[in-house]
Amino acid sequence: MVKKAQTSVRPKRTSTGLPNFVTLVQRYKKAVMGIEVVQSFPTGRGLGPRPLFPWDRSQPRQGRSAMNIGTGFVFHPKGYILTNEHVVSDGDRIMLRVFGKKDLVEAQVVGRDRAHDIAILHADIPIPSPILKIGQSKDVHVGEWVLAIGSPLGLDNTVTVGIVSAKNRPLQIGEREYPNLIQTDAAINRGNSGGPLINLRGEVVGMNTAVSQSSQGIGFAISADVLRKEVDHILKHIH
CATH class of the missing domain: 2.40.10.10 (Trypsin-like serine proteases)
Known part of the structure; x- marks a missing residue:
């Protein structure tokens, strides 16, 4: 069976000699999604130690929940989504903001490696084509x-x-x-x-x-x- 040659997605040059990134963005933007992770705290509890990655942590709402934000991308044909473990760690609910969808979609952590800061998610979403x-x-x-x-x-x-x-x-x-x-x-x-x-x-x-x-x-x-x-x-x- 003859395999089809992979089509190059290398951007063309602009008139200034710089790459035009439009082709790459249009091709892969649907494979990238925003992540919101809500972590709840019982009433009266503090927020504990300062997070290791403070740039991904929003302020808690009324002292009862804190929200991490981050990004993920589809990298596997079965729809698995890759992100940082520190983005989803200790979260009660992980919600995805999927391109073209108005409502948030809930995701589950199906595997993680804390030492290397890697987590894999899965959610009931259409698998984009192409994936990354x-x-x-x-x-x-x-x-x-x-x-x-x-x-x-x-x-x-x-x-x-x-x-x-x-x-x-x-x-x-x-x-x-x-x-x-x-x-x-x-x-x-x-x-x-x-x-x-x-x-x-x-x-x-x-x-x-x-x-x-x-x-x-x-x-x-x-x-x-x-x-x-x-x-x-x-x-x-x-x-």
Whole structure:
């Protein structure tokens, strides 16, 4: 059986010589969704320790609930959604804001890896075509263009663009250690966590995870090889 050659999605150049990212955005925007996670607290209880990822945490409502916000993306033909574990941890309800749907859709965590900050969700939603596929770290080069789609501050389908600033950056946040992060200057803000970092070939080269609180133009993403390895491990337990 002859396999059909994969169609390239590399953006054409604009008159200024820069890539035109419209093709990538139009092709993959339906595979990316916003996430709202509600965590309730009994009356009289405090909110506990300060969250490790404060940029994804909204203020509690009347002292009884707190809401995390983030992003997820469909990466598997069965409709599994990838996001950060810190986005959905300790949540009572996980709600998705799906492209083209007016109402929120409830999702369930079907697998997680706290150490590597990875979680897989599933929900009763139409599987977008195409889905986003995870690439390989060896194909990521410092200086290449990358695009981030996410829900910063809850603003769905926000697109930012930048370059890969560095590779293999180590970072520790609370109990988690990230040894091989991709550094990018694409704008990453509260709510971008869990969203895809995409190269010009339409491959996910990283999952946006952290942003520097003390400076601008410095964001971090979990590398593709870490995602592929840990996601495969999680999926084996799901199936």
